[in-house]
Amino acid sequence: MPELKVKDLSIGTLVRISFSLKPGRITCISGPSGSGKSRLLRAIADLESHAGDILLDNKPQGAYPAHHWRRRVILVPAQSAWWGDTVGEHFLTPMPRALLALGFPEDTEKWQVNRLSSGEKQRLALVRALSYRPQALLLDEPTANLDVDTTQEVERWLIALIEKHRYPTIWVAHSREQIQRIAHRHLTIVGDQLEEQEIHR
Numbered sequence: 001m002p003e004l005k006v007k008d009l010s011i012g013t014l015v016r017i018s019f020s021l022k023p024g025r026i027t028c029i030s031g032p033s034g035s036g037k038s039r040l041l042r043a044i045a046d047l048e049s050h051a052g053d054i055l056l057d058n059k060p061q062g063a064y065p066a067h068h069w070r071r072r073v074i075l076v077p078a079q080s081a082w083w084g085d086t087v088g089e090h091f092l093t094p095m096p097r098a099l100l101a102l103g104f105p106e107d108t109e110k111w112q113v114n115r116l117s118s119g120e121k122q123r124l125a126l127v128r129a130l131s132y133r134p135q136a137l138l139l140d141e142p143t144a145n146l147d148v149d150t151t152q153e154v155e156r157w158l159i160a161l162i163e164k165h166r167y168p169t170i171w172v173a174h175s176r177e178q179i180q181r182i183a184h185r186h187l188t189i190v191g192d193q194l195e196e197q198e199i200h201r
């Protein structure tokens with residue numbers, strides 16, 4: 001997978017921030033509520049207008065039709081939207097292995113969306129994103145609705161996939177313990193900038 005580069009990006013209160021995401025590496029981003037984590041992800045996903053450059057494999061965001069970029073650099077928001085009636089119709093390709101790995105039964109793709117719990121929605125939104133065969137992942141608090149055991153199961157599953165497919169990944173996280181478990185790099189929003197944090201293990 002290619003590298004994802006953010007150069008001199010300004011969005012909301014963040015001013016001219018730059019960083020690179022390496023293939024197969026997880027960059028955790030943390031920061032106080034309202035500091036702009038979700039907006040940063042939305043800008044990188046080309047869902048909000050912004051100043052500065054974002055490049056995938058050295059090709060700028062503007063060189064891709066927006067819908068192509070959004071499939072490649074895919075955002076999984078904290079609260080996922082579901083537009084169809086059944087789970088399976090949201091997947092680009094059937095995802096039996098991922099569903100099995102997350103402990104979902106075989107008929108999950110036939111489930112009605114309106115029966116899903118918030119934790120099921122959150123995990124199925126990850127499966128849906130992967131069905132689009134992305135080249136980079138932007139994960140906004142992907143385990144926020146999950147209990148401790150399920151959180152660690154999803155972490156292990158995601159880490160294995162990120163390593164296998166070498167997705168450059170941003171993972172917004174609040175929990176210090178989670179960041180210690182999963183991050184290769186940790187950036188925190190401080191004022192209008194991102195600050196590098198040490199990861200204590």
Ligand SMILES: Nc1ncnc2c1ncn2[C@@H]1O[C@H](COP(=O)(O)OP(=O)(O)OP(=O)(O)O)[C@@H](O)[C@H]1O
Pocket residue numbers: 012031032033034035036037038039040
């Ligand atoms: N489209 C927008 N236009 C102007 N301001 C916005 C827009 N979207 C969000 N904001 C504001 O920008 C700030 C940052 O929002 P954002 O959702 O990125 O915060 P966050 O760091 O993800 O917070 P949390 O941890 O609570 O989810 C907030 O004050 C929010 O109200």
